[in-house]
Amino acid sequence: MLTLDKIYHASYVLKEVIRPTDMIRATNLCDECELYLKTENLQVTGAFKARGAYYKISQLSDEERAKGVIACSAGNHAQGVARAAQRYGIKSIICMPNSAPISKVEATKSYGAEVCLVEGTYDDAHDRAVELQKETGATFVHPFDDEMVIAGQGTIGLEILDQIPDIDAVIVPIGGGGLISGVAFAIKSLNPKVKVYGVQSAGAPSMYLSMAHHQIETLDSVNTFADGIAVKTPGELTFDLCSKYVDEIMTVTDDEVATAILSLIEKQKLISEGAGAVSVAAALFDKFPIKGKKVCCLVSGGNIDVTILSRVIDRGLQKTGRLAEFTIALTDKPGELQSVARIISKLGANVVAVSHDRADLNTDINSCYLRLSMETRNHEHIQRIKDELARHGYKTVN
Numbered sequence: 001m002l003t004l005d006k007i008y009h010a011s012y013v014l015k016e017v018i019r020p021t022d023m024i025r026a027t028n029l030c031d032e033c034e035l036y037l038k039t040e041n042l043q044v045t046g047a048f049k050a051r052g053a054y055y056k057i058s059q060l061s062d063e064e065r066a067k068g069v070i071a072c073s074a075g076n077h078a079q080g081v082a083r084a085a086q087r088y089g090i091k092s093i094i095c096m097p098n099s100a101p102i103s104k105v106e107a108t109k110s111y112g113a114e115v116c117l118v119e120g121t122y123d124d125a126h127d128r129a130v131e132l133q134k135e136t137g138a139t140f141v142h143p144f145d146d147e148m149v150i151a152g153q154g155t156i157g158l159e160i161l162d163q164i165p166d167i168d169a170v171i172v173p174i175g176g177g178g179l180i181s182g183v184a185f186a187i188k189s190l191n192p193k194v195k196v197y198g199v200q201s202a203g204a205p206s207m208y209l210s211m212a213h214h215q216i217e218t219l220d221s222v223n224t225f226a227d228g229i230a231v232k233t234p235g236e237l238t239f240d241l242c243s244k245y246v247d248e249i250m251t252v253t254d255d256e257v258a259t260a261i262l263s264l265i266e267k268q269k270l271i272s273e274g275a276g277a278v279s280v281a282a283a284l285f286d287k288f289p290i291k292g293k294k295v296c297c298l299v300s301g302g303n304i305d306v307t308i309l310s311r312v313i314d315r316g317l318q319k320t321g322r323l324a325e326f327t328i329a330l331t332d333k334p335g336e337l338q339s340v341a342r343i344i345s346k347l348g349a350n351v352v353a354v355s356h357d358r359a360d361l362n363t364d365i366n367s368c369y370l371r372l373s374m375e376t377r378n379h380e381h382i383q384r385i386k387d388e389l390a391r392h393g394y395k396t397v398n
Helices: 004-014 049-058 062-067 076-088 102-110 122-136 147-163 178-190 206-213 236-245 254-268 274-284 306-319 336-346 379-391
Strands: 023-025 034-039 069-072 092-097 114-118 139-141 169-173 195-201 248-252 294-299 323-331 350-357 367-375
Touching (some): 034 147, 049 147, 076 092, 092 102, 092 122, 147 294, 254 274, 323 336, 336 367
Parallel strands (some): 169 195
Antiparallel strands (some): 323 367
C-alpha cells in the first residue's frame, strides 16, 4: 500500500542524489492566475523520473541487485534507471521504442545501460522488457505502475507544499499516471483542499478516457510529439489512485503544447519537452477553473530532441500569429512582386522566404503563385495584411 510514510522515506533517501527543484513565479505567462512553475526539467537527468527510479532501486535486496534491473521507457525513465543502477554498480537493460529521440537513447547509454531498441511505441517496448525479465530473472522497474516508483514521484508533492503552503491548484502531466498519482496522494493527504488537475495529449488520452468511462482503456494508437506521455494503457495502480485523488483530467493539442514550449523559452528562459509543457499549455488555454487562483504547473522534463525543437518553435509561432504563410495569385508581369513587397513592408511584416511558381496547372497561362513566409506580430496583424492586399486587388489563396 502507498502511504505518506513511504513518500517521506523516499524524500529522505533521495536527499543525497536528487535536486529539490526550484519553484519559479511566472509573472508574464498567464494573466488569469498567479502562476508558478515547478522546474523538474532542471532535475538531474533532466526529468522527474530520476526520483522514482532511484527510490525503487535503493530498496532492492542484495540478491535482487545481483540479478540486475530491466526497464522500459520512452527516454526519461530510462535515464533515471540507468543512473541509479550505475550508482549502485548493478547491470541495467532498458527497452526503448525505436522512435525515441536519439538524445535520450545516447544519454541512457552514457550511464552504462544496455539499450534494446524495439520497433513500435512505448507499449511494445514494455512487452519486450517483460519478456527479457522472464528470461533473465532481473527486477523489472516499471515506469509508473509501481508503489515504490510512485512514492519517489510523490516527493514532488511534498516539495510543492513546502514551497507554497497556500497553493490552490497543481497541474500535472499524465502519461501512465505515476507522477500524478504520487503528487496527488501526497498533496491530498496533507491538504485535501488543494485541487490536483491532470493533463494528457489529445493524441494519447488513455487516462482521460479511462477516467471518463470508469474503467481502464487501451488506445489503438498514439500520435503526439510529446513522447514522454505517449502511453496506450494507464496502470492499474495509477488508475485507482487517480480515481481517488485527482479532481479532473483534460487534454491539450500538439499545437497548444508547441505554444507553451515557445512561451517558456521566450518568457521564462526555460526549455521543456512536450510532455513537460502540457501543464503550462493547460493553464494558457483555460482548460481548468484557475482564474484568480494560486497555481503550480509541474514542468516534468526538459529532454526535448533538438532536431525537432525548431519545428516546435515554428508551430508555436504559427499558432500565436507570429509566423504567417501566404499564397497570392498574381498576374505574371514586371513590378507585381515589388508592389506586394511594398504593401507588406509598410505594414511592418518581415518576409523571410519567397517562392515564385509559374508551373502550377491551376493557374492561368499569364498568372503565377507567389508564396511568402513572413514574421508578423499577431493574428490581427496578419488579417490587416490580407485586407490591405485585397484592397490593392491581390487575392490570397490561403
